[in-house]
Every structure is written in C-alpha cells, then in structure tokens.
Amino acid sequence: MLLRTLYFDGPLSRNELTKVTGLSAATVSSMTGDLLAEQIIVEAGQVDSDGGRPRVLLRVDPSYGYLIGADVAETHVRVELFDLDMTERARVEYALRPARHEPELVARHILAGIDVVLADAGVSAGQVLGVGVGVPGIVGPGPEAVVDAKTFGWDAVPMGALLRSGTQLPLFVDNGAKTMGQAELWFGSGRGAGNAVIVLVGSGVGAAMINDGIAFRGVSSSAGEWGHTKIVAGGRSCRCGGRGCLEAYIGAEAILDRAGVPTGKAGWMEEVSQVLDAGGPVVDETIYYLGVGLGSLINLLNPDRIVIGGWAGLLLGERLLPQIRTAAAENALAQPYAAASIVLGRLGPDAVALGAATLVLEDFLNETPLTSRVTAAG
Amino acid sequence: MLLRTLYFDGPLSRNELTKVTGLSAATVSSMTGDLLAEQIIVEAGQVDSDGGRPRVLLRVDPSYGYLIGADVAETHVRVELFDLDMTERARVEYALRPARHEPELVARHILAGIDVVLADAGVSAGQVLGVGVGVPGIVGPGPEAVVDAKTFGWDAVPMGALLRSGTQLPLFVDNGAKTMGQAELWFGSGRGAGNAVIVLVGSGVGAAMINDGIAFRGVSSSAGEWGHTKIVAGGRSCRCGGRGCLEAYIGAEAILDRAGVPTGKAGWMEEVSQVLDAGGPVVDETIYYLGVGLGSLINLLNPDRIVIGGWAGLLLGERLLPQIRTAAAENALAQPYAAASIVLGRLGPDAVALGAATLVLEDFLNETPLTSRVTAAG
DNA sequence: ACATCTTAGTTCAGACCCTCACATAAGCCG
DNA sequence: CGGCTTATGTGAGGGTCTGAACTAAGATGT
Structure with a gap:
C-alpha cells in the first residue's frame, strides 16, 4: 500500500510518504528500507533543502519486474511486454484466420508470444511478475478462468488451465473490454x-x-x-x-x-x-x-x-x-x-493488452512483496 | 467484526466463531473474554455434547445498550427507542400541522422525544449508543448534516448542529428513504x-x-x-x-x-x-x-x-x-x-425510525468497543 | 569558520494483535 | 473410573506500527 502510493504519486520523499499514507515516520523509514534492500524501489535524486536536510526522492524501479499482457481479438493474438512504468518493451502479433479461433491455437500463440517478447527484450522469465490475458466473452471466477465467448464459438473453455500447462508464471484472465476499462481507469x-x-x-x-x-x-x-x-x-x-x-x-x-x-x-x-x-x-x-x-x-x-x-x-x-x-x-x-x-478515453481501442498487464500490476501492488502469486482474476 | 458475526448469526459457540471468522481459537477465546468482561455479550446456554465438552453459546446482550431512531415525516415526528435486538421499547409521536415544518420545531420534537422514550422505558441516557434521524431530502456529509428538503421548504438546514446543541449523544442523520432501505437490508x-x-x-x-x-x-x-x-x-x-x-x-x-x-x-x-x-x-x-x-x-x-x-x-x-x-x-x-x-420488503412503510436506529447500530458494530462516537452519517 | 537552526531520516524499546503449541475443562463411553 | 473426544484457556513469540530520542545534512548569521 505504501508501494501503491509511491507507484501512483510519482517520486516522493519518505517525509511526504508519512503525510500521504498517514503512517509514522518510523514505519515509513523501515518499510522503505526493506523495499530498497529488495530493489523494488530506488532513490531518484534529491529536492533542494529549504533550510534543512534535503529530501531524498524514492520511486518504484521500473525494471524491478516486467508484466506481460495478451490481447485475444477477432483477427489476432497480440502479446506485449511492459516494464513497471507500463512502457512497452516488446510486442509480437499472430494473425488469426477468420473462424479459426480454436482455444488450443490461441493458447499456443500466447505461450509462444511470451517466449518471443522475453527474448526480444532480453528479459528472463524470472523477472516477470505475471501474465494478463484479455479475452472476448464472459470469464468465470477461479483459477480455471472458464471462458464463454459466442463470437469465437467458445463454450466453457478452461483458458487458465490451457495456459497453466505451458508456463509457471502467475496468470490473470479477464474480459477484454473490462481490461480496457481497467487500463483507462489506471493509466488513462x-x-x-x-x-x-x-x-x-x-x-x-x-x-x-x-x-x-x-x-x-x-x-x-x-x-x-x-x-x-x-x-x-x-x-x-x-x-x-x-x-x-x-x-x-x-x-x-x-x-x-x-x-x-x-x-x-x-x-x-x-x-x-x-x-x-x-x-x-x-x-x-x-x-x-x-x-x-x-x-x-x-x-x-x-x-x-x-x-x-x-x-x-x-x-x-x-x-x-x-x-x-x-x-x-x-x-x-x-x-x-x-x-x-x-x-x-485516452488510450485508444488498442489498450486491451495494456489493461491485461494491469491485472498483474494490481496484484503486484496488493500483495505483500515476495509472496507467490498463482491466481486468476475473475 | 467478531461482534458483527455474533450479532447477525445469532448465538454461536466460540468454536463456531473460529470457523466463521477465520480467526484462531486463541484469538476468539481472548476476544470473547474481553467482550464478556465488558458485558457486551453474554452466555446463552449450551449445546449437547457429541462426545466432547459441550459448546457454550454466546450472544450479544440486547440490554447492553439502546438505540434511538427518529422519523421526520410529512405529518409527524416519531421517536422510537430500541434495544440491541431492535425490539421497540418505547415510542412517542408529535403531530406536525401542514406547512409547519420549521427546523427548530422538528429539532425540539426530536429532543423532547428522546427524553420521553428514555423515561418511558426506564433507560438512562448513558446506556444509549446514539440517535439516528431519518429526514426527507438530501443530507450532506459531515457532522453538520446539512439537509435540503424541498417538500419541507428546508434549504441548507444544519440538522446535526441543531440537535447537537440539545444532546450529547452521538448523532446520525440520513435521508429517510435510505434509512428505510437500510432497515430492509439489515432486518428485512x-x-x-x-x-x-x-x-x-x-x-x-x-x-x-x-x-x-x-x-x-x-x-x-x-x-x-x-x-x-x-x-x-x-x-x-x-x-x-x-x-x-x-x-x-x-x-x-x-x-x-x-x-x-x-x-x-x-x-x-x-x-x-x-x-x-x-x-x-x-x-x-x-x-x-x-x-x-x-x-x-x-x-x-x-x-x-x-x-x-x-x-x-x-x-x-x-x-x-x-x-x-x-x-x-x-x-x-x-x-x-x-x-x-x-x-x-417485509418491514412495511413505517420502518424509517428503525432504519435510522440502524445507522447507530452499524456504527456500534464497526467501532472498536469503548471508543467515543460523535459523527454524523452522510 | 563555526555555532545554531531547521528539516529529514534512523534506531530502538515497547504496545498491540494475532497465531502456534500446549495445557486444561467437561462431557461421553466402555 | 480411566480413556477418548471436543471445547476453551494460556503463554511465548512473530509481525506491525508508534513515540521518543538520536543522527544526518544542509542553510544562516555573525
């Protein structure tokens, strides 16, 4: 939650963090100490002193971890890799032929895409915090992520399970329109x-x-x-x-x-x-x-x-x-x-992958650092 | 929050509380110990043992505290006193003549009504957890509880402040229709x-x-x-x-x-x-x-x-x-x-006062015991 | 140049809350 | 009446947060 404020309210000094979060200076000091030790945050310059000791600014290290977002659309499957600043680092797209939307094919594209964007950006799988997938239709809750999508002819497709068999990374699956809304809400x-x-x-x-x-x-x-x-x-x-x-x-x-x-x-x-x-x-x-x-x-x-x-x-x-x-x-x-x-909206109609990656980010900011994350969004 | 489950899910044993709340048996034991010491809850019989030690049932003591609800309606002001079971213990009603809805008059009726219901039921003011008031129109947030009610000709009436000058009890003011909804939601x-x-x-x-x-x-x-x-x-x-x-x-x-x-x-x-x-x-x-x-x-x-x-x-x-x-x-x-x-709905159209009292109850169940409560609902 | 003032950040003992492991209580069963 | 089962109490210990005292690093004034 301290991480959350640091993430959203840009670089802040410890002092400002005490005011914004309502925590005591002592708590902020020790917590930021831990986060610095884990390299999740880094120092980012100082602010001119107005009579006293200058404040040291802290911010989330954008290269602490990476997020992968996938957009399963009518005509293509796109996989994008973002850093924590949500800067796109790599992308790959697989065209889908009309009426060729087999779940297994889509899952294969996503899994292959993960490997490709990681290789392109020179990022190892260990640095990836998770994979978000935006799909059409209705997504059921739970790690199975059962998808019903009429336009694709999908009926109770266990997308979570399909992907789980091909990667160890934490997975998050949700409706593409909702992930787009999510992206607009967080970054738009x-x-x-x-x-x-x-x-x-x-x-x-x-x-x-x-x-x-x-x-x-x-x-x-x-x-x-x-x-x-x-x-x-x-x-x-x-x-x-x-x-x-x-x-x-x-x-x-x-x-x-x-x-x-x-x-x-x-x-x-x-x-x-x-x-x-x-x-x-x-x-x-x-x-x-x-x-x-x-x-x-x-x-x-x-x-x-x-x-x-x-x-x-x-x-x-x-x-x-x-x-x-x-x-x-x-x-x-x-x-x-x-x-x-x-x-x-500011992000345009192509923000599905960004929004899907946001699902991962949301989880990252919610979780206590260094706890394993293996859920699927509903 | 433990109090909350005890209140809503009737008499429960400590053992059942551990399952329902997810807390450990140790926590439940010490917490209930405190609540028993403060007389907020009482023991309520046992349940036949099925081989082991019998479970002692606990429930909220309905006479630990009392709640007052007021209904400011077109034709009358009604004040009711409830115990924690929401059983009505006393009521008093003051007729309002058409077009005689001066805020001061209404406030006087409410304040007088509080004294009357307390006297009728033989309850001292110290035992009252608070007073909820359901009024027509839109209620602003904050302790002032500014009310705009066209039908009464009220414009920015500081109902909270008017009542505050006549009683020390915690006050909660909200729209009457909303309090009715609240009553239906909690007890209907x-x-x-x-x-x-x-x-x-x-x-x-x-x-x-x-x-x-x-x-x-x-x-x-x-x-x-x-x-x-x-x-x-x-x-x-x-x-x-x-x-x-x-x-x-x-x-x-x-x-x-x-x-x-x-x-x-x-x-x-x-x-x-x-x-x-x-x-x-x-x-x-x-x-x-x-x-x-x-x-x-x-x-x-x-x-x-x-x-x-x-x-x-x-x-x-x-x-x-x-x-x-x-x-x-x-x-x-x-x-x-x-x-x-x-x-x-099960409570009928007369549940405004009950709902207003529910505002107090909600606060009681949210607060840590023995903390002063002096807010106004928005 | 140096004491002094101001603000930023750190350290540490201790309050509080919760849990685990174990002790105790209170009934059934043979 | 001892053993079994289940319910509840107790105490040490981990985690989180805070207050108070302490250190750090600059500006300011003479």
Missing part, C-alpha cells in the same frame, strides 16, 4: 477518480463502475451490462431479443443500421467514421440516446468522472464530445451532473 | 444478501445499491436516484423537467394520474390501493414499466436480491409480485436475471 482518463464509470461503446455496449476505488462486480461478476438497459420501452428490437435497448441505438451496428448502411461485409467498421462525419439526424439521434443513457447512469451512480471508451465511443467522442455533454446534462439531474466530468 | 428481506438492491417506490422512486456488503454512495453521496432514469425517450413529462422518467410512470402520483384520479386533495394516497385493486390497463402498464426498470437494474448491477419497498411499491408488490417478476424477466438478460431473486 480515469486516473485519480474514486467514483468513475468507464463506458465502452463498440459493437456491444458496457460499463465498468467504480465506487470509492472498488469495482462493482455484482454477485456473479457480470455487472456492467449497460447495453441492454431499455431506453425506449417498446422501441427498436435488439439482438438480445428485447426491444428498445440502448445498444440497439448507440451500438456500432445500430448506428450503421439506422443510417441504412449494411453491416455484414468485412470492413464495415470503417463505415462508422464516415457516417459520423456525414452528420445528419442519425448522428444527432445517436448523441441524444447516448445522452439519455449517460444521464441515467449519472443519476443512479453519482460518479465524479465518466470516461467514454470503446472504438465506436471514441469515434463519437472525438467528434462530438461537447454535444454528448449537453445531451447528458439534459437527461440528468443538475446536482449529480455537476459532480460528474465527462471525458474521452 | 435484504438480510444475508451481499449484493442487494433495495428499490423504493413511493411518491418518488429511488434505489439503494449494495456491492459486496458495501453501500454504493457515489462521489457526493447522492447515488440511488433511480426515478429519473429515462425509460421512454421523449415520453411523459416528469416533475424533474425531463421526459420519460421512470418516476413519471410508476411513481404514486403517476399511477393515479394515468388512471385519471386527481392527486391534489388530502387522502389521495388511499386512492392508489383502489386503482390497483380495480386493475385494468393502467395497472398492467405500471407493472410493465416497473419490469423495464428492474430489468435494467438487474443487467447493470447483477444483484443477488432485489427488495421492493416504499409504500406504493409495497401496495404493488402485495398484489402483483409474480407479474412483476415476469415483467423483470422479460426485460433482463437471462443470466443476471437468474441470479437475482425479487422479493417484497
């Missing part, structure tokens, strides 16, 4: 917010909710299904079988569909930009419906920040953030709206 | 659920959300404004100024309004029962819209239990709970719906 636009809501608009529509720094997971870890919130009772029909779902208005396919653009053929995603650039009533309506959804979220959850992400969300936000803010204001109560700043 | 239908959502339908519509045992408060403690979630974009206009809010369909006034019954005159609340008993499309629609709202909540929050409360919610639920369940199922995804049981 959500940084510093205690009550953030990360809104992900892509083909599907989801939300990650943070209350007082703690993620809202729900009883079976499936909280965040924002897309099937009904905003027009009896409205457009949705692929979930219902009518009037938010996703049926602002999901990427829904935008194109309302604009009369077919979504079946390859490359349809490119069309979204064109539709948005063209403007017109379809775009106005999209903003309006997004505002309706955001307004309800603001009322219900009273966040201090809303981060708009997901590839379609970013396309929308880049062009129309002020309009989105206005639409949200018109659909929220004044008091909670005033407390919420609505911002655009 | 929400008991035992870790991820409950308490839905309150009265004149207004709100929700209290619990994630993993922790209340979702939001950045300025105003989370839970469920009523102004838009369910029919561009629909009925709502008193909040928006259109298509949930409250404009299922709020008590909205139900009557849609049934063509005027809501201005005194006693209009009685009419709701009649409208609901009469049945017809207005009732069907109410159920439908409630189902839409519940379905969205279930998707977004993935609760294990939804408790329907509030006076209008109870009237609806008593008659039509199966239909409400069906309507929610039709508007939620199958997986989260299956995880959520939808039940009716």
